[in-house]
Amino acid sequence: MTILFSAKVSDKHQQALQENYPNQLFIFTESMEQAEAHLGQASILVTYGEDLNDDNLAKATNLNWIMVLSAGVERLPFKQIAERNILVTNSRGIHKIQMAEYTISMLLQVYRQEKHFIESEKHSKWDKSVRPNEIFGRTLVVLGTGAIGQEIARIAKAFQMKTIGVSRSGRPVEYFDEVHTMEELNKKLPEADFLVSVLPSTYETRYLLKEEHFIRMKDSAVFVNIGRGDLVDSNVLLYAIQEKQIAHAILDVFEQEPLPADSPFWKESNITVTPHISGSSPNYMSRALDIFQDNLDKFQKGETDYQNIVDPKRGY
Structure with a gap:
C-alpha cells in the first residue's frame, strides 16, 4: 500500500510514521506539484485539501482514501469523490x-x-x-x-x-x-x-x-x-x-x-x-496525525468506524 503526502510534514513525523508502519510505502512530498508524479500508485493521499482538483484526482486511479490534515474540505472535488466512492476523513476537532x-x-x-x-x-x-x-x-x-x-x-x-x-x-x-x-x-x-x-x-x-x-x-x-x-x-x-x-x-x-x-x-x-491563525498551534500536526494513524490502523484491519468521516454529498 502506498501512502502519498502532498502535505509537508517534518522529518520527525516522517520518521515516526515509517517506524510505526514499516510494511507500508510512504512517499513524502511538500506540494501537489511534487506529488503529482506519484498519484497513480497512491492508495491513500494525505493533503491539506486545497491542492486537490478533478484533474489530479483523475490521475489517482488506485486511490481509496483521502485524509485531510485540516477541518476545511470545501475545495475538494466532491462530485468525482462521490462517484468513485472514495473515503474522505478530516482533522475536525484538533482545533x-x-x-x-x-x-x-x-x-x-x-x-x-x-x-x-x-x-x-x-x-x-x-x-x-x-x-x-x-x-x-x-x-x-x-x-x-x-x-x-x-x-x-x-x-x-x-x-x-x-x-x-x-x-x-x-x-x-x-x-x-x-x-x-x-x-x-x-x-x-x-x-x-x-x-x-x-x-x-x-x-x-x-x-x-x-x-x-x-x-x-x-x-x-x-x-x-x-x-x-x-x-x-x-x-x-x-x-x-x-x-x-x-x-x-x-x-x-x-x-x-x-x-x-x-x-x-x-x-x-x-x-x-487576524490572519487566519485562530487554529494555529505547535501541537496541530501531532493531533492531526494521531487521527490519521488511528484511522490507518482501522483501514488496515478492514474496519469502518473511522474518525471524522466527511459526507461528500453534504460537503462536511
Whole structure:
C-alpha cells in the first residue's frame, strides 16, 4: 500500500510514521506539484485539501482514501469523490483548544480595551479615562455546536456566561444552556452579547448572515468569525460596523485571503483583523496525525468506524 503526502510534514513525523508502519510505502512530498508524479500508485493521499482538483484526482486511479490534515474540505472535488466512492476523513476537532482560547482572549481584548492601552503605552501616555468592561455573566451565542463550539462554551462557563448554541439539528450539547436550530436563529440574536461563528463553508452556510441578522442584534454586541469568510458578505459586515448595528467585529477569516492591503477592514477601529491563525498551534500536526494513524490502523484491519468521516454529498 502506498501512502502519498502532498502535505509537508517534518522529518520527525516522517520518521515516526515509517517506524510505526514499516510494511507500508510512504512517499513524502511538500506540494501537489511534487506529488503529482506519484498519484497513480497512491492508495491513500494525505493533503491539506486545497491542492486537490478533478484533474489530479483523475490521475489517482488506485486511490481509496483521502485524509485531510485540516477541518476545511470545501475545495475538494466532491462530485468525482462521490462517484468513485472514495473515503474522505478530516482533522475536525484538533482545533478546539486553540480556537476557544483565541475566542475568549479576543473578547477580553475588546471588553478590557486592550488596544487602547497598547497605544497609550507606545506613547508613554498615562490615561485612566478608559472604562474596561466585563465579559462575566454575558450571553454567548455560538453558530456551530461541534468540538470547537462546545469548547468555547465550556470555557465561557468559567465566566458564568449564558451559552446558547445554534446548529443544524438543534440537539442538546454539553456546556450549552440551550441549543436551537438555524431556523430559530432570529429569535435568539437579540439576546447575544457575543455572536461567534465556527461554521464551515457549505451550500447551507454561505452568506447565511445578512443585514437583517445584524439589525436584530444589540448595538453593543460583538461578532466573532473563526469559521469561514463566506458566512457574510464583506459589505454587509462593514455596513453593520459603520452604522453601529453592532459594536465590534473580530475577524480571523475573510471572503478573500490574504485580506488585501486596501481593504477597509484594516482601517476600522471597531474591527479586529487576524490572519487566519485562530487554529494555529505547535501541537496541530501531532493531533492531526494521531487521527490519521488511528484511522490507518482501522483501514488496515478492514474496519469502518473511522474518525471524522466527511459526507461528500453534504460537503462536511
